[in-house]
Amino acid sequence: QVQLVESGGGLVQAGGSLRLSCAASGRTFSSYAMGWFRQAPGKEREFVAYIKWSSGSTYYADSVKGRFTISRDSAKNTVYLQMNSLKPDDTSVYYCAATRSYSGSFDYSRRSLYDYWGQGTQVTVSS
Numbered sequence: 001q002v003q004l005v006e007s008g009g010g011l012v013q014a015g016g017s018l019r020l021s022c023a024a025s026g027r028t029f030s031s032y033a034m035g036w037f038r039q040a041p042g043k044e045r046e047f048v049a050y051i052k053w054s055s056g057s058t059y060y061a062d063s064v065k066g067r068f069t070i071s072r073d074s075a076k077n078t079v080y081l082q083m084n085s086l087k088p089d090d091t092s093v094y095y096c097a098a099t100r101s102y103s104g105s106f107d108y109s110r111r112s113l114y115d116y117w118g119q120g121t122q123v124t125v126s127s
Contacts, residue, residue, distance in 0.1 A: 009121030022096030
């Protein structure tokens with residue numbers, strides 16, 4: 001079993017920045033990807049970004065591209081989401097998730113692929 005714990009959420013004004021962390025513990029995958037998703041009240045959970053652990057390859061949703069950066073610290077088994085130029089529309093509960101890697105090119109933005117989820121951390125952006 002893999003446990004994921006998010007932290008770093010909070011209240012910021014529009015244009016501000018936050019850095020979210022997701023620490024993984026327990027049985028970890030030998031080759032896996034980790035992603036960030038978010039969910040606002042009354043809306044479906046949507047993809048934000050992912051990173052392939054071994055290669056460091058990243059991918060972002062169009063809504064956050066150029067503003068958010070996903071990164072990892074292998075020694076700490078931790079993935080980060082640096083969020084800059086925050087907008088009120090970014091207000092959501094942010095979740096990290098983990099999945100094993102798949103062969104070849106693969107779309108890791110699909111929510112259904114992820115086996116493990118954290119409990120989420122609230123991000124609120126005021127105008």
